[in-house]
Structure formats: C-alpha cells, structure tokens
Amino acid sequence: MESLVPLVSSHSPVYGLLIFALALTLSSIKPEYKALVFISSLAIIVNIYSLNLEKIFIERTEIIKIVSAVFGLEVLSALLSKGRFYELISHRILGRARSPNRIFIMMNLLTALLSAILSNVLVLLYMVLVAVKLAECIPEFDPRDLVTSLIISSNLGSMATFMGDISNIIVGVNGDISFLDFLSVAAPISMASTLLSLSVLFILLRRGGRFHCEVAERSEIRGENPYLIFGLTSLILMLTLIPFSRRLGIDDSLAIGITAVFLLFLGGDEISKVFTEVDWPSLIYLGALLLTTESINLIGGFKILFEEMSLFRNQLNVYFVSIGLSMLIDDAEAVAILSPVLRSLNAGRDLWWAAIVGSSIGSALTPWGSIANIIALRKLRESYRGISILRFLKISILANLPTIILAYVMLNWVSE
Amino acid sequence: MKRHYAVPVILLLLTLIYFPLRDYGVLEPKQLQTILVFIALFFMLAMEYRHRTVVSLTSLLILWFLGIMKGEDMIHYLDLDVLGLLFGMMVIVEALREAGFLSILAGALTSLGFRKIYHLTIALSLFTFITSALLDNATVMLIIIPMTLSICETLNLGRATVPVLIALSISSNLGGLLTPIGDPPNIMAYSHLQISFIGFILNIGPPTLLIYVISLAVIMTLFRREMTFEIGNKNDKEKPKIEKNSFLIISILVLTLVLLLFLLQDITGISPSASALYGATLLMIIGGRRMAPILREVNWDLLIFLGSILIFSGSLEKVGILYLLAQIISKSTHGNPYILTTLIAWLSSLVSALVDNIPYAAVMIPVIDELVSLTGYYELWWVFLISVGLGGIATPIASVPSLLTYSALRDKFEFKFLDFMKIGLIVWIILTLSLNLYYLLL
Numbered sequence: 001m002e003s004l005v006p007l008v009s010s011h012s013p014v015y016g017l018l019i020f021a022l023a024l025t026l027s028s029i030k031p032e033y034k035a036l037v038f039i040s041s042l043a044i045i046v047n048i049y050s051l052n053l054e055k056i057f058i059e060r061t062e063i064i065k066i067v068s069a070v071f072g073l074e075v076l077s078a079l080l081s082k083g084r085f086y087e088l089i090s091h092r093i094l095g096r097a098r099s100p101n102r103i104f105i106m107m108n109l110l111t112a113l114l115s116a117i118l119s120n121v122l123v124l125l126y127m128v129l130v131a132v133k134l135a136e137c138i139p140e141f142d143p144r145d146l147v148t149s150l151i152i153s154s155n156l157g158s159m160a161t162f163m164g165d166i167s168n169i170i171v172g173v174n175g176d177i178s179f180l181d182f183l184s185v186a187a188p189i190s191m192a193s194t195l196l197s198l199s200v201l202f203i204l205l206r207r208g209g210r211f212h213c214e215v216a217e218r219s220e221i222r223g224e225n226p227y228l229i230f231g232l233t234s235l236i237l238m239l240t241l242i243p244f245s246r247r248l249g250i251d252d253s254l255a256i257g258i259t260a261v262f263l264l265f266l267g268g269d270e271i272s273k274v275f276t277e278v279d280w281p282s283l284i285y286l287g288a289l290l291l292t293t294e295s296i297n298l299i300g301g302f303k304i305l306f307e308e309m310s311l312f313r314n315q316l317n318v319y320f321v322s323i324g325l326s327m328l329i330d331d332a333e334a335v336a337i338l339s340p341v342l343r344s345l346n347a348g349r350d351l352w353w354a355a356i357v358g359s360s361i362g363s364a365l366t367p368w369g370s371i372a373n374i375i376a377l378r379k380l381r382e383s384y385r386g387i388s389i390l391r392f393l394k395i396s397i398l399a400n401l402p403t404i405i406l407a408y409v410m411l412n413w414v415s416e
Numbered sequence: 417m418k419r420h421y422a423v424p425v426i427l428l429l430l431t432l433i434y435f436p437l438r439d440y441g442v443l444e445p446k447q448l449q450t451i452l453v454f455i456a457l458f459f460m461l462a463m464e465y466r467h468r469t470v471v472s473l474t475s476l477l478i479l480w481f482l483g484i485m486k487g488e489d490m491i492h493y494l495d496l497d498v499l500g501l502l503f504g505m506m507v508i509v510e511a512l513r514e515a516g517f518l519s520i521l522a523g524a525l526t527s528l529g530f531r532k533i534y535h536l537t538i539a540l541s542l543f544t545f546i547t548s549a550l551l552d553n554a555t556v557m558l559i560i561i562p563m564t565l566s567i568c569e570t571l572n573l574g575r576a577t578v579p580v581l582i583a584l585s586i587s588s589n590l591g592g593l594l595t596p597i598g599d600p601p602n603i604m605a606y607s608h609l610q611i612s613f614i615g616f617i618l619n620i621g622p623p624t625l626l627i628y629v630i631s632l633a634v635i636m637t638l639f640r641r642e643m644t645f646e647i648g649n650k651n652d653k654e655k656p657k658i659e660k661n662s663f664l665i666i667s668i669l670v671l672t673l674v675l676l677l678f679l680l681q682d683i684t685g686i687s688p689s690a691s692a693l694y695g696a697t698l699l700m701i702i703g704g705r706r707m708a709p710i711l712r713e714v715n716w717d718l719l720i721f722l723g724s725i726l727i728f729s730g731s732l733e734k735v736g737i738l739y740l741l742a743q744i745i746s747k748s749t750h751g752n753p754y755i756l757t758t759l760i761a762w763l764s765s766l767v768s769a770l771v772d773n774i775p776y777a778a779v780m781i782p783v784i785d786e787l788v789s790l791t792g793y794y795e796l797w798w799v800f801l802i803s804v805g806l807g808g809i810a811t812p813i814a815s816v817p818s819l820l821t822y823s824a825l826r827d828k829f830e831f832k833f834l835d836f837m838k839i840g841l842i843v844w845i846i847l848t849l850s851l852n853l854y855y856l857l858l
Contacts, residue, residue, distance in 0.1 A: 033705075039697070039700065043697040044697070047694075054492075058491050261473045262474065264467070265466055275467050275470050276717050
C-alpha cells in the first residue's frame, strides 16, 4: 500500500479529512456543483500528499468497473429519456387516476420497481411531475406527502438490484457481489421493506374521494422515434445478459458498460449519438469521489476517523453506521467511505449486505440522504411548493422505523 | 446510405482476410489482428459510420476481447498528462469565453481592419505558428479556435471560416516543430541529442519556416475563391465592447498564471498538465456558481475519443508493429543517405498521420540514433522530427490541433471526416515532398 504514496508526506491525514469533509458538506448543500467540488478536492489532496493517481487507477481497478457500470446505466437512462419513456409512464398513470388511494399505491409501487432498474433521479423527477400534474388537475390535492412517500419507495426499491443505485454498484464491485446474488439477497429485503413502509405510509397518508384527470392523446407521446423501442430492448437485453456475464469471465459491472457501448454501436448512427447525452459531470463526480476516498484511505485518514476499526467487524455496527452516514450525506458518498474500510478488514458478505441495506434505508430517512431526494424536492418546490424538513422527517421516520427492524432481522436470517 | 452497406462489407472482408494472412505467417496473429482492427476503426471514422467515440470505444473493446490490451495496459497508454492538460485548458478557455474575454480579443482583432480573408488568415496563422512554438499546441488551439470562430461570426464569414481554421491547424502543427519545447517528439529528441536550445532552432528552423510558407501558399491556392472575399466594410460596425467583471479579471489572471507556469516548467518542475489542472481547480474554487455550467460545457466526448485513440496507438506499440517498422527501415536502406531521407520523410509522416506521434517517436529515436551513427548523416534527425510533425496535418486523428479543428468544423459546419482528410492529404503530400526535396538538394 505504501507503494502508492511515492513521497511519504509529512502532512497529517487530518488535512485530507478536513478537505474531504468540506467537499461532502458543499456537495450536500449544492449538489449541482458536486463534480466541481470533488475534482477540486481530489486535486488538492493529490497535491498535498504527492499521490500517484495513475498507480491508484491501476491498483484499484474497482474504480473503473464502477464508472463503467454507471456509464452503462447512464446510456440506458439517456436512451429511455430520449424515447420519452418516463412521459409515457406518467401519461398512463394520469390516465388511470381515479382515486387518491389507488394512485398513491400505484405510483409508489411503480417508483420502487423502476428505481430498482433505472436511475433514481430520473424516476423521481418524472414522478414528481406526475404528482404536480395531479395537483393542477385537482386543486384540493396536495402532492407533497405523495412525493415524500415516493422518495422513500424509490430509495427502498433501488436496494433490490445490482444496477438499482450507484451505492449498490460501489458495494457490489468492492464486495464482489454478483447480479444474481443481489436478486437472491437484496431483492427480498427490498420488497419486504418497501411493502412494510408503504403500508405505514398508506395508513398515515390515505385520503378518500374520486377524481378524473384529462390527459393528452397517447399517440402524441409515442411512436415518433426509435429510441423508446431500442431503449426498452436494451434494458431487457442487459437484464438478461448480465446474470451470465460471470460465466464468460466478465465482471457484472464491466458487462454493463461493455453492453452499453456495443448497443450504441449496433443501434445505428442516430442511436450512437445518444453517447453525447450521457451525464458526464455525474460520471466525473463519481470517479473523483472514489479516487478521493481511496486517497484518504491511502494516507490513513479513515484509520483516524474510525479509530476502532474492529467496530466494523460487527454486522449491526456496520448496518447502523451505514444508516447514519447515508442520513447525513449522499448514500453513494457514504458507501464510498465505508468500502475502503470494509475492504481493508477483508469483510465478509454479511458486512457488505449490511452496508447496502443500511445505506438504502438511511438515504430514505432524510431529505438530503440522496442526490435524487434533493433534486426531487427541489423540483417539487419549483413546480408546486416546498415541503418542510420537519414534515418530511416525521413521515420518513415513522415509515422507516419498522423497516429498519425488519431489514435487520432479514439480514441476520440471510447471513445465517 | 452507401456507408451503411459499405462498412459492414469492409468489416466482413477484413475478418475474412485475417485467416489467409495469418497462415501466410509474415506477422504474428496479435500484430495482424491489431492492424486489421485499426484499419476497421479508421475506415469507420472516415465513413462516419457511427458516433466517433462509440466507434473508437468499440474498437478498444475488440482489442480487449482479443487479449491484445488488458485493463492496466489501457491505463498505461491513456496518457493522463495529455488528457489532464486538455481538460484543464478546456475549463480555463470555457471560463474565458463565459467571462467574455474571447469576444473582447476577437473584437480587438476585428477592429484592426482586415480587408480580405487572406489578411485575417495570415495574421491569425502567424500568431498561431509563433505561440505554438512556445506553448503546447493543444493549449494554443483551445484558445485560438473559439476566438477565430468568434471573429468569423462577427464578420459574417460563414463557410469561409473553414480555410481559416484549417490554416490555423496546420500552423499550430508546424509551429510546434520550431523549438525543442514545441512538440512532444521535439522534447524527446532534444533530451536525447544534448544540443543547445539555439542550436536546435538553427537546425530545424529554416526548413520549418520554408514549409510553413509553402503551407500558406497551398491553402491560399486551394481556397483562392474564399481568400479573396472582401470583409473590410464589416469591421467598422463592430467595436469591441468591454464589460469589466470580476470573473473576467480572475479568468485572465488564472490563464496568465498557467501560461507562466508552462514557461517556467524547467525551474518549477511542474508539468504542463499539472499547471493546467491547478489553474482549472483555482478557477472552480474562485469562480463559484459560474463554473458549474462551464463543467457541463467541457467537451467530454472529445476527451474520451482522444483517450481511446491514445490507447489505440499504444496497442500498435505494444504488439511490436512500430518496432517492426523501425527494423524494416534500418535493413532496407543500407545506410544510403538519399534513400534514408526519402524513406524516413515519407514513412514517418505517414505513420504519424495514422497514429499518435509520441509512441512512434519513442520507438524511432533509438533507431534514428543508430542510423545517424552508422551513416554520419546528422540531418536525419531533422528530417525525422519535421516529418513526424507533418503527419499531424494529414488526418483529423493525427494530432491534437487537427482533432480540435475537425471537431470545431464538424460542430459548426457539419464538416465531414473525409472533407478534412481530402485537404489534409493534399497539404501533407506537398509539404512532405518539399521536405524531401529540401534535404535531398541540401
């Protein structure tokens, strides 16, 4: 490990930790600057401690695998977004809206399901728009509680698959957990947690009455471009091929990125141009974040932060630390911090599962627990009215407390 | 529509000829596979079959599947220095554009009162040639291209902008040849030769200047219709409006600091990429909210494309194709200076037209050294360095200035890869011929 720090720096790791803490705070307050913040913090840390980035890249191949997987998901999201997939879904929901309770359950379940396979940010953004559209349709309808419940469902639903969330990919790659492992362990926990929290939310937020929303013709949205069909085919192809990637000797995360490149190539000239629509700053942010956490780990920063490293040999501790961190910062950032620590302890699968489940639940607990939460709430504020932090916390804590217990019981059961 | 049929047919043919060629046994299977994938890549880029970055990434994946390049090889050949320098300078230039600096500069140049396009072309080309001799070519082009586009927009030049930008790309490639610090192959040869800074310029300067003049003449001839357009009347209407703001001052200060760091590289020991990244980071910290959209404006696609081309060039080095070329040269010329000059001039410029010139220079420098010590023909160094630089003119992927120019032309005027190549190849042939004749007559 020392070989990665060519010039043994006389600087204390505390400076690195302070810069990192500042970057985390800034990125939580202003998520739109996250790429900028982490590139800057990485540049400063690398400079202060004379780190060799190329060596970190070569020795930590996990970073490339993670970025490759997220790139694949970004391509998929860009294809579906360009194919107006989310608009089509929104249109369908609005067209079928008859009662507040029915729409509440339908939207929450759909959000959880879509978040398990697609980008949470896009799913939540479109769901917020549907909620606001409902409010426009029915003046007495207040979409704020619905959006809160959607955020919770999205975070819990995203726990289910390897590609459900960036935090899953980070843990999956670092803990060598495959796509199929996710389906057998995380998916049941995710489904049970989503259903439990949804039941609590339903009891808390249910409403009576009936309504009808006028929607545009479906043909206006559908059928004018090839992106939708190609995007959906790509999604199905990815979900079918990735479980077999390990048999071909290719890592799941690399398989997602590779499939995306080949799909763009095979899709034709127009489809290949979707490449330019990928959210590159988000990928750069992720790369910079992972490189920063690896750098902090190399200079011994996390050893100072978690003085009692043995603390992390216990599943319950990892679970609660993961929940706690994800409540405070973005869940991807939380697991990016935990991963080097768990890796250095040669953590078993049970601890990695605790990190995944904890981060998903933690991110559902606060308005700033995930970037998707922040963006969705901002969209709500811009298009309707904002929700107070207290109101969000009241709903999320009540809905998630039973989930925390249930998920831990299931984790224990799975571990045994 | 033709390309949709032509490309799959060519790809199929390339796959089919692999087997007889492999059995023929001249090249090793991995060398043969790399060359065929390279031909396929080049063909697809030329035909604009798919988005260029998707094509280059797919080709890299094929090399990976064939076991030619491993993950660590790719990182090794990625050349983070080149990419870091480009990224840093892209951020700084975007900030300058956002702050209005480039418009001010363009306005100031416009007000100089150019009457014909060739006046403007010569002025900008000379500026590019000189600055490229002192600074990194990528840096110069990143500043010059948006500035030129801004000038041409102000003057309503439309498609007449094309020859201006092409002239600048050629000038940047040639300007880099003029000094030991102008181009990476020059730096490599300079450190190898142990010659004085002035001595290097005195040797390489005269042929470079001559070739530069010829290149301008060729461009003027090729675009003689556009070059005679009158632009004088429009100048007077556009007076540069200078709106001072703190962001503008900060951006200019950062650029000055970075350029200073470039020039003081020998003293500070800070590499150009680190200097550019420090500058970009400083701007990001100070620039605040104005920097977030700028980061989105960075040409990420171009960075990834360049990265993949660098890796691809590395693969040719890794499988030993460049080494094989060097071997062929030394064996086939039998030390004859005339044949050596001709072969080195054409072969080096041809190879540099197809691959990145850094790995080629790295492989060839020991070979040239050997050939010079065998023949005593010291001029071979200059033939080699100039021809490597000339190769950068021929194709859009041959050098960073050409790639940046092609990207700008493509985005602005839907300029095709083949359009660029047609002009590039004509200029390249004439200039290489001039170089060859110069040293033969000498």
